[in-house]
Amino acid sequence: MDQAIITDYNQRALAAQNEFTRYEKLANRYSLLRLVVFGLIVLGIYFAVIYNNIFIVLGAFIALGFVFAWLVAKQSGFEKQKQYYKNLNSVTENEVAGISTRANLYDNGNGFNNDKHFYTADLDIFGNLSLFQMLNRAATFAGCSRLAAWLSKPAAKDVILKHQHAVQEIGTKNSWKLDLQARLLFAIKEPVNHLEQLITYLHFPLNLKGEAWLSKYAKIAPWLLGAAIILSWYYYPAKMLAVLIGLANMSIIFSRAAYIQKTDLIAGKIGHVLGNYAGVFEKIEQESWQADCNINLALVIKNDGTSMRIKELSILINKLNYHLNIYVGFFLNLFLLWDIRQIIAIENWKRNNRQNLENAFNVIAEFEALISISGLHINNPNWAFPGIVDDGGYTLVAQQLAHPLINTNQAVKNDYELRDTYKIDIITGSNMAGKSTFLRTIGINTVLALCGAPVCADSMQVSVITMVSYMRIKDSLNESTSTFKAELDRLQMLLAAVEGEEKIFFLIDEMLRGTNSVDKYLGSKAVIEQIISKKGVGMVATHDLQIAQLEQKYPDYIRNFYFDIQVLDGEMLFDYKIKNGECKTFNASMLLKRIGIDIEA
Template sequence: MEPTIIADYQQRALEAKTQFTRYEKLANQYSLLRLVIFGLIVVGIYFGVVYNDIAIVIVAFILLGLGFAWLVSKQSGFEEEKKYYQDLTKVTENEIAGITTRANLYDNGNSFSDDKHFYTADLDIFGHLSLFQMLNRAATFAGRSRLAFWLSKPSVKYVILNRQDAVKEIAAKNSWKLDLQARLVFAIAEPGNHLEQLITYLNVPLNLKGENWLSKYAKIAPWLLLAAIIGTWFYYPVKMLAVLIGLTNMSIIFSRAKAIAKTDLIAGKIGKILGNYASAFEGIEQEDWDADYNSNLASFIGKDGTSARIKELSHLINKLNYHLNPYIGFFLNLFLLWDIRQIIAIENWKRNNRQNLEKAFDVIAEFEALISLSSMHINNPQWAFPIIVDGAAYSITAKQIAHPLINPDYAVKNDYELEDTYKIDIITGSNMAGKSTFLRTIGINTVLALCGAPVCAESMAVSVITMVSYMRIKDSLNESTSTFKAELDRLQMLLAAVESDEKIFFLIDEMLRGTNSVDKYLGSKAVIERLISKNGVGLVATHDLQIAHLEQKYPDYVRNFYFDIQVVDGEMLFDYKIKNGECKTFNASLLLKRIGIDTEASN
């Protein structure tokens, strides 16, 4: 199945590249035509001055100017199409890279890392080569934050099921999904707070001095100047009136330069960005949705016409940006008081349209998070959507479950069953036999299951639980914390969590490593017995076989499993398969012997 998916992406990327090349050629052709038209305008002005013929100047300005503006508009459209297909190629090739090399152009979520979180640090949820890096297709900071939140806390059952339906529907619309990614990929390079700045700008009025009379004058100023220019044909001295009107217009522009600059400082930079967001909103609004989750999100922005409103603001800001071309800006302000007209139009838009806009951008964030889960479903169609089960006790059952971050060519699959019960499973085994990986396999797939994503398993059923892990305990020089103190802090957090109202499922890997073997055994035994007394449920991996003897004391609560090795001709062979019972084979002495330390000789 995977080669078929890759071939599909390769075909899509090829088609996108072909369109990119087409629009690049058109943009270059129209750029050359613009240069020709500009040259004709200069020639027209020259002959108008030489022959003192205002008609030639008017023709040069109006007719050729209109032609120049049309060419600018067409070239701008071609540039937008070219950029779109370039981005579509980028996001499509990124899917190929994600499947073949696990590379990803999107953020790896390192900023969301938290060593004190219940489980994210131990289960490689954020950071380099993490689950987030594998999943993430959110270009905006809001989208990344939404996905990070989903991975950091289990959702309630009805939300999980609704998300599953939404993810399946989006996965069936791969062309739409890639299109939306292409329209939003620009946000990767934008500052994380660019939307926050936009919302702040929309809520702060400009307070343009004299706005009312300026608005009225800006409407009649072009007609006054045009009448004065035409009047020079009949009575030449009228040209002084035309000059006076022109100077008045420019003095108004210069007198409001501070207000124009203030608008330009923020709005001037976001016109094109808003255009991209408008396109994304439009793509969501116009798609037909069956899943309730998707339909509700789309209807929220559709009923307010969000895409049209954003597109209108983008258009207004882009019109203001015309003044960035000194030649065009001068004549637009001279004849039309262009900058004044645009900042007034922008202020009117802000007054009438800023409501609910912040919530509308939340819809984008939500869809980006859903798209992230959908990419995993598309790229791994053999993965299953888990069943979310009810019940007073705990359930985690899985068939052929594997770790999603391990190359599928090497990942070993296992079965596990904990069905509507209260148990603590002790897992013993040799070094490197697979105990820690198995704990992380159960943990990371449960994270996926409880956020609405498919899991790396043939099938899985899980109740809504909150995990707490005790695995990678680190000291901290900054906090003057030893390893043993860090372990005690983690244990205290675990025990406090178990006593809460939530369903806590713990993952403990080699408890109390920072102390001597006697205290380690006695402390670990006492902690497990405390957990049993609190109806705690989870997995405990250990090298200490004495811990496995707790099954004899608590036969109805403790179960033993193990990972072992086979030694053939002095070589260790690992099958990484979980088995019932206690481990009988250990390999520390063999591993030490390989680096030149003979434990038997030392005796």
């Protein structure tokens, strides 16, 4: 654990907390001032009624209305800043928690779990205490899905290298990374499909009845009413004209209430969301990039002016929300036909700007996945970016490789070498000696390597391979599947993959556990020999020493490795280090004896 990294995060979190406190005080102060100004407006109306003088209302509304609007804008800005620094504090403290305890406020990816996938269930890719939980910094469902897709299938070599360069560059921009996370944190609380709803809304026309003449009338309505009010000062009967114009304006608003409500129902809920996304797009556009992947992603939205266009729509929707204050809404609609103006402006925006927004939101998803991986790089600076090789055979070479989900102080590092060849490694050893953990260490680091992430090793080289695992075989009452049937299904999938996929690397942990020892050995031997005939490559962990004897029959294809124990004063000591050859020491009898079962007796 790098204490300097934690210290840096703690300092950032404290600075964000101080800014949050400052803006909270400012927001509260301006909220009080708004209340005072609103009271003065009501007082102006009261005196206008007492003295029967409409100009008192007009003067109070104009003078104090501008002050009130200014205070609303200022307080709104302070509230946004307050929320931003609160989010910044949260995402920064989350990094400290992630390093210290593996805790994470982001989704753990449990929804992406699939027991029938080639490897994700066996290698702890998704779910509680998983690789996804460790990595994920995506607030949007689209971002989570993108990261899950990267972890579920190896990318092509050129894509992996592009991801590596992008991640390394973002790793030098930790302030930018945390800033973007803070701006996107709101999306965690949004419905999973909120972006789909937004896109659907943008493509769905309102078809406002009489839109053409309403658009023209809304422009002249305030001048007509204003002129009638001024004229009434000199010519008393003109008061009736002013009243009639006001009633006409309000009747137009009421007659189009269904359209206003329809727009308000959908758009009103996404106004602040769009404003938040506009800020995200702007930060991506404004950043200076060097890595090709980051440059190309930023150009998608920069060339289209996405941030400005989204901000325009957000402003229009927020203006429509002014009517949520019944008094403000009444005066705005009376003089300006405010709601009509805004829904027409929103529809015009939709007609002119709805194209290509799907691509823009895909950019955010891509950056969230890259940010997630870059966090792993920033928080673990000693981890290595692997070399991606494209030899004719299989390459998987690693020095000082450890499991990324095991605490650094407890993880045991091992070396492994498979260089441009075709081999099956048989790994024997006693219970709890480390066989299964080693298989998972190889698998999970390979998954990281082939999505563009750093690996928990001093160095690594790997071919673009697809992992297939046979480890946690479970029965299923719902599917009427016994353990043995589940094992057969998994074996069938593995053999089909070895034959059909280009480069499969399999991980088998104790094959055919659901049957008797004779059938287990004969079946396991037959499976391995069939895999050899298909030129399959991978690892088999087993307690069965007879399987290790296959090396004598296939000396050019089978290699033997083992994990052992040492017994000192009746205590079993594990070093969890892989060694060449077959295991000679087993511990099942000692473990049984500890719980009161004496095999010899």
